[in-house]
Amino acid sequence: MTNVTQDVRDDFVRLWGSLGTFWGVSPTTARVFGWLFSRSEGADAEEMMTALDLSRGAVSMSCKELRDWGLLTSERPPGSRRTLYSSERDLEKVVRHVVQIRKQREWDPILENLEAWLPRLESESGDDAEFLAERLKAVEQLVELADSMVERLLKGGTVTNFGLKVLVGGAARRSKKPRTSDKAS
Amino acid sequence: MTNVTQDVRDDFVRLWGSLGTFWGVSPTTARVFGWLFSRSEGADAEEMMTALDLSRGAVSMSCKELRDWGLLTSERPPGSRRTLYSSERDLEKVVRHVVQIRKQREWDPILENLEAWLPRLESESGDDAEFLAERLKAVEQLVELADSMVERLLKGGTVTNFGLKVLVGGAARRSKKPRTSDKAS
DNA sequence: CAAGGTCTTCAGGAAATATTGAAAATTCGG
DNA sequence: CCGAATTTTCAATATTTCCTGAAGACCTTG
Secondary structure, three states: OOHHHHHHHHHHHHHHHHHHHOOOOHHHHHHHHHHHHHOOOOHHHHHHHHHOOOOOOHHHHHHHHHHHHHOOEOOOOOOOOOOOEOOOOOOHHHHHHHHHHHHHHHHHHHHHHHHHHHHHHOOOOOHHHHHEEEEHHHHHHHHHHHHHHHHHHHHHHHHHHHHHHOOOOOOOOOOOOOOOOOOOO | HHHHHHHHHHHHHHHHHOOHHHHOOHHHHHHHHHHHOOOOEEEHHHHHHHHHOOHHHHHHHHHHHHHHOHHHHHHHHOOOOOOOOOOOOOOOHHHHHHHHHHHEEEEEEHHHHHHHHHHHHHOOOHHHHHHHHHHHHHHHHHHHHHHHHHHHHHHHHOOHHHHHHHHHOOOOOOOOOOOOOOOOO
């Protein structure tokens, strides 16, 4: 393996790590996934410790978390004592798993709260209660819309399929066209 | 205003605050927005300090950040020396602004990186470089798909309109039906 | 079933992030 | 312009989040 390849891999792992918060895990956990995803073969804990400069505990915890998210598999090959980890290879599956888990953990509780608050406000009279109820209903409506879209994404086969429903104009084609709003004033 | 209304408002502000990281701001900043959004009238800094138990500096910084995101407006009414802050009232606009800014700050750099990495790998030969290029292309494809969808959301008028494109089955209706996958095994 | 090897857990330390508080800047009326 | 009222800024501090390291659990093989 050349240095170029290794450099690109390192950059990719770094970027992916910095994106961890975006999908709800720590940078280290995200780096572990990125690293595994960038390799054609699985790896054992020792290898990750070296490659990513992590403690044994960090590797173990990250892998556990990624397993919980359904983003990697672990197996123990016969004849070896070490666990071999491999990332999920299908990125769409990765997206679906992440979306599903975040939905359960974060969106569903919001809706439960909203559903508990509105009846309480309806039993009140003042203008203030009415106004707040209005606003909460607006929130509920939007969250429920997002919720339905997520449901559809999860049930509807591939992410790409989901995208095609939206991108009727054909903008989904992989293209080199410059993105808009790149460097707004 | 009754205690019930105030209690609901407080709970709402607390929840909204805990969601801050989800859309990329600190809990305090998120609470400020939630509080303003829950009120029919604007408020001055003094009032926020009391209601949200924040320092003067925190209020100023939070409001500045929210203004940057386009989520609140500030005006100085004639005859008063205090700035009056009001939240954006249209939740859809809020969503669009948040999405747009996060796209610019986070997604666009990803695509730029990917576009720089792939040519470097293509000038390499080994299996390893080829494999990594494959994976990066998969990432690029997905990010570009997401990108296109976001563009469409931003350009396509309302969030609700966007949702209707996806929810052809009518699942978008505001309903009381229990959400699926609430408490999975 | 003992021993060596590997993984997991978790208390404690380290790093990153958020918030305060007070000094400096700004704004406005006089 | 001056001075009071208000906002902004930012170094210091507090808080949260993350990672380490070592003790113990768990396997696997001889």
